[in-house]
Amino acid sequence: MNKMSMLLAVCSVALPIALLAQRSDPLQPARYPEAWPTHYGDYSGRRYSPLAQINAANVKTLSLAWTYRATAQEGDTSGGEYHAGDPYYWGGPQATVTIKATPLVANGVLYFAAPDHAYAIDARTGRAIWHYFWRTRGGIHIGNRGVGMYGNLLFFETPDCYLVSLDAATGKERWHKEIADVRQQYFCTPAPIVIGRHVIVGIGGDSLDVQGYLESYEPESGERQWRWYTTPQKMGEPGSETWPDAYSMTHGGGMTWLPPTYDPDLNLLYIPTGNPNPVFAPRSRKGDNLFTCALVALNPDTGKMAWYFQTSPHDTHDWDSAQVPVLIDGQIDGRPRKLVAQAARNGYYFLLDRTNGKSIQTVPYVDFMNWSLGVNDKGQPINNPAKDATVDGTLVSPGSATNWPPPSFSPKTGLLYVGTSQSYGLQYLTDTDERPEGYGGGAVGGGGAGGREAYIKALDYRTGKVRWRHPLTDGRRSAVRRRRFSKFRRVRSIDGRSALACRTPRDAVERADHVHARRAAVRGDRRRRFVVRVHAGAVKPTQWKSRAFLIIIDRY
Amino acid sequence: MHARIGRSIVRVPIAVAVACLCLPALSLSAQPPGGRGAVDSGVERLRAFDPAAVERGRSVFGEKCSSCHRQNARGGEDFSGPDLIRSVLVLQDVNGQQIAAHLRTGHKPLIALAASEITDVGAFLHREITYAAERTNYQLQYAMTGNAKAGETYFNGAGGCNKCHSPTGDLKGIGSRNDGPRLQALIAFGTIGGGRGRGEAAAPSRTARRATVTLASGETFSGVLLRLTDFDVTIRDDDGKPRSWLRSGNVPKVTIVDPLQGHIDLLPKYTDAAIHDLAAYLATLK
Numbered sequence: 025m026n027k028m029s030m031l032l033a034v035c036s037v038a039l040p041i042a043l044l045a046q047r048s049d050p051l052q053p054a055r056y057p058e059a060w061p062t063h064y065g066d067y068s069g070r071r072y073s074p075l076a077q078i079n080a081a082n083v084k085t086l087s088l089a090w091t092y093r094a095t096a097q098e099g100d101t102s103g104g105e106y107h108a109g110d111p112y113y114w115g116g117p118q119a120t121v122t123i124k125a126t127p128l129v130a131n132g133v134l135y136f137a138a139p140d141h142a143y144a145i146d147a148r149t150g151r152a153i154w155h156y157f158w159r160t161r162g163g164i165h166i167g168n169r170g171v172g173m174y175g176n177l178l179f180f181e182t183p184d185c186y187l188v189s190l191d192a193a194t195g196k197e198r199w200h201k202e203i204a205d206v207r208q209q210y211f212c213t214p215a216p217i218v219i220g221r222h223v224i225v226g227i228g229g230d231s232l233d234v235q236g237y238l239e240s241y242e243p244e245s246g247e248r249q250w251r252w253y254t255t256p257q258k259m260g261e262p263g264s265e266t267w268p269d270a271y272s273m274t275h276g277g278g279m280t281w282l283p284p285t286y287d288p289d290l291n292l293l294y295i296p297t298g299n300p301n302p303v304f305a306p307r308s309r310k311g312d313n314l315f316t317c318a319l320v321a322l323n324p325d326t327g328k329m330a331w332y333f334q335t336s337p338h339d340t341h342d343w344d345s346a347q348v349p350v351l352i353d354g355q356i357d358g359r360p361r362k363l364v365a366q367a368a369r370n371g372y373y374f375l376l377d378r379t380n381g382k383s384i385q386t387v388p389y390v391d392f393m394n395w396s397l398g399v400n401d402k403g404q405p406i407n408n409p410a411k412d413a414t415v416d417g418t419l420v421s422p423g424s425a426t427n428w429p430p431p432s433f434s435p436k437t438g439l440l441y442v443g444t445s446q447s448y449g450l451q452y453l454t455d456t457d458e459r460p461e462g463y464g465g466g467a468v469g470g471g472g473a474g475g476r477e478a479y480i481k482a483l484d485y486r487t488g489k490v491r492w493r494h495p496l497t498d499g500r501r502s503a504v505r506r507r508r509f510s511k512f513r514r515v516r517s518i519d520g521r522s523a524l525a526c527r528t529p530r531d532a533v534e535r536a537d538h539v540h541a542r543r544a545a546v547r548g549d550r551r552r553r554f555v556v557r558v559h560a561g562a563v564k565p566t567q568w569k570s571r572a573f574l575i576i577i578d579r580y
Numbered sequence: 581m582h583a584r585i586g587r588s589i590v591r592v593p594i595a596v597a598v599a600c601l602c603l604p605a606l607s608l609s610a611q612p613p614g615g616r617g618a619v620d621s622g623v624e625r626l627r628a629f630d631p632a633a634v635e636r637g638r639s640v641f642g643e644k645c646s647s648c649h650r651q652n653a654r655g656g657e658d659f660s661g662p663d664l665i666r667s668v669l670v671l672q673d674v675n676g677q678q679i680a681a682h683l684r685t686g687h688k689p690l691i692a693l694a695a696s697e698i699t700d701v702g703a704f705l706h707r708e709i710t711y712a713a714e715r716t717n718y719q720l721q722y723a724m725t726g727n728a729k730a731g732e733t734y735f736n737g738a739g740g741c742n743k744c745h746s747p748t749g750d751l752k753g754i755g756s757r758n759d760g761p762r763l764q765a766l767i768a769f770g771t772i773g774g775g776r777g778r779g780e781a782a783a784p785s786r787t788a789r790r791a792t793v794t795l796a797s798g799e800t801f802s803g804v805l806l807r808l809t810d811f812d813v814t815i816r817d818d819d820g821k822p823r824s825w826l827r828s829g830n831v832p833k834v835t836i837v838d839p840l841q842g843h844i845d846l847l848p849k850y851t852d853a854a855i856h857d858l859a860a861y862l863a864t865l866k
Contacts, residue, residue, distance in 0.1 A: 231713040462712040472771030473843035
């Protein structure tokens with residue numbers, strides 16, 4: 025396919041979702057299985073693909089098809105609000121590119137982003153179509169989860185908290201809007217999710233007690249349609265009874281840094297919210313601190329809340345509930361139910377009725393936890409105040425049972441596949457002021473004996489019971505485990521197929537075998553750069569005209 | 581932050597902690613900051629402030645501003661002025677310019693400050709903001725609270741620490757070499773910081789795991805475990821030579837001995853008081 029026909033192919037998705045054409049539709053994932061038009065593939069957060077070309081039997085035969093090296097240099101197109109002589113706030117341009125995005129796939133083109141960069145690449149050849157560069161004002165450059173797409177329009181967020189709209193065919197900027205103030209310590213990482221004529225964007229930054237919110241923008245004009253604040257704005261509003269005063273509430277955090285999932289039938293989006301602030305020093309925020317560490321259902325047309333369920337009332341351990349709310353149409357007690365499942369960072373698995381937020385199941389999925397006194401009658405964990413950070417240290421586990429690298433759910437097996445960790449840490453309070461600020465403390469550990477088992481676990485969605493687990497073993501566990509761990513998880517997260525392959529421990533082994541083979545193939549490449557590799561499978565050509573691809577992003 | 585209450589305060593050098601999956605926030609490592617670029621490093625950011633200007637600013641602030649805003653600029657119930665650490669005006673200020681403009685026109689009551697004083701107050705406020713916002717800078721306020729006698733009892737009793745350790749042997753002088761937070765990390769995790777030693781260095785770490793590989797033929801090899809996956813195993817044998825085998829299921833058989841097993845077994849059993857007591861006891865081993 026030459027470049028012109030590629031551009032034409034890109035243009036053929038240039039239609040609003042409602043009219044969406046031939047090649048992708050997040051509302052109908054089964055119809056266009058080769059496309060990956062949202063951060064999660066579809067709106068459900070399952071990251072499940074029905075494609076069957078790459079499977080447990082042939083995964084070993086994959087080999088390298090191409091490599092694209094994402095560079096941090098100026099792109100073909102650019103934009104930005106930084107001007108020579110301006111100060112940088114809390115960060116600055118990076119010399120290297122860190123890819124944490126899930127690429128979108130539409131009409132044979134990969135679209136993805138990194139802090140200050142967006143890229144379009146021919147999925148078949150690895151050839152760059154365009155590269156966009158954003159001149160940053162600053163912000164913590166920790167990562168970027170990718171782009172959102174509406175017809176021919178792309179959207180991505182920058183570390184200095186601008187929403188940038190690009191023409192998907194050319195990479196030229198159409199507009200940008202400031203969505204949060206980098207000078208107040210906000211930084212932005214999420215992938216926008218497009219729902220109808222709404223570009224849904226979240227924000228991040230829990231360093232200095234700012235407030236979280238979720239926003240919607242009109243895709244063509246960039247006009248803001250609504251903003252939903254995570255915490256109530258005035259005393260007397262619903263939820264304000266869970267804060268001591270308006271000052272703590274409006275500095276109470278609750279970031280929205282994980283893209284929401286969406287149920288088109290109920291017309292509800294599901295946004296999991298981040299931890300309250302100050303993070304480890306809760307004395308000035310007594311109460312449950314709504315709606316932080318919660319799963320919240322919003323109407324995407326209005327930004328109005330339909331229901332909420334708080335997964336960590338009064339969190340004191342920096343455990344954002346920013347883990348994927350996976351939408352499952354399942355059976356409970358023989359009846360079909362609309363469900364939402366979340367394996368949260370605090371170590372609990374939650375299963376709710378997604379029509380009303382009522383708890384069906386709350387159960388730990390890690391072997392040991394000492395921060396919780398149990399579960400209340402609403403299905404919410406009860407925080408153990410004795411395990412709050414202290415000046416002389418408390419031993420807390422799990423350290424972070426999972427995190428943002430997303431799980432997968434297979435409707436065929438009924439299992440939710442989650443990367444988990446049972447680590448321990450000593451949590452210290454560093455800010456004993458009557459009005460603590462920022463993190464106010466932190467954790468030491470996770471290494472040595474504290475960096476305990478990492479597993480892939482398969483949870484029965486109905487009960488949360490661990491059906492099987494597979495240890496992520498490595499002799500250099502504490503030093504390297506994280507890398508291998510995230511590698512494995514990212515493989516799962518990007519390729520919905522892999523979840524299908526992981527029906528049994530043996531299948532998981534097959535998956536790992538692939539990871540290992542790939543690693544062996546690139547062992548010579550030791551430069552610490554970030555590359556995209558696409559592996560072509562030696563399988564029968566059906567979709568994609570000629571070859572099957574497994575798309576993996578990793579760092580070396 | 582600087583409201584250091586309590587008894588003896590142990591200052592721990594905090595290095596840049598790279599965000600990680602587990603528990604990233606504080607580091608006990610005494611190494612110099614490194615890793616990420618200078619602009620992104622909180623430690624470097626604090627160093628960017630001229631300490632003399634910060635101290636002059638602190639002094640001016642104490643004299644002219646603290647009666648309303650409190651000495652640490654955070655305000656509070658007994659203070660009429662707002663919290664300046666979270667103040668949007670101060671956060672958006674560059675080099676004291678916006679603060680100066682506000683003092684000239686918007687601040688009530690009017691405060692007479694020289695231009696250089698405003699610059700210094702700006703340096704002080706921005707330094708305080710940077711401290712509050714940069715967790716990699718946080719200084720532990722650790723004060724030993726444990727009971728050394730109880731720690732000794734635990735060491736020789738319930739904890740079973742004396743099965744592997746001796747106060748006159750490997751632990752001799754441990755209380756001189758380590759402060760409280762480091763002792764507590766050693767007690768809980770067996771190591772300081774993130775790693776356990778990779779076993780790759782010429783002299784493998786004491787905490788590196790050892791593996792015995794038994795082949796189908798019955799032949800066995802032992803050494804420091806370098807790598808173990810579902811598909812292969814690599815050890816460094818006692819001659820320093822690396823050896824690798826492919827694995828298929830449980831063939832060859834790999835048996836692992838973890839020197840930290842005692843620590844691992846204790847983790848779910850510990851009370852915080854036991855850790856504090858053990859730290860107090862180890863601190864006496866000079």
